[in-house]
Amino acid sequence: MSVEVLLPGVLADLAGGSRRLEVEPADDGTLAGLLDALAATHPVLERRIRDEAGQVRRFVNVYVDGDDVRFAAGLATAVPAGAVVQVLPSVAGG
16 A cells, blocks of 8 residues: 655646655655655655755655654654655745
8 A cells, every 4th residue: 555645736746747646655664765765756856855964844844644744753754554645845925
């Protein structure tokens, strides 16, 4: 069973226009492993999610089954098969 990754339109363009991606869960079952798997098929998208040090970018919010990973274990957050991961870049305006 795969993990569903949900993307807003601004990031979907980097994934061939798809707002929903099915990604096989990582062997280690973590968000870091899932993002590594995502990078294998969508490297430009993954670079918009993680910075050069491999950390989730400051203005990108990632949720696993509705829980913000910043308040969980960050990249070590468990992502089991069947989970829904939502990636939302922060939007500023004025």
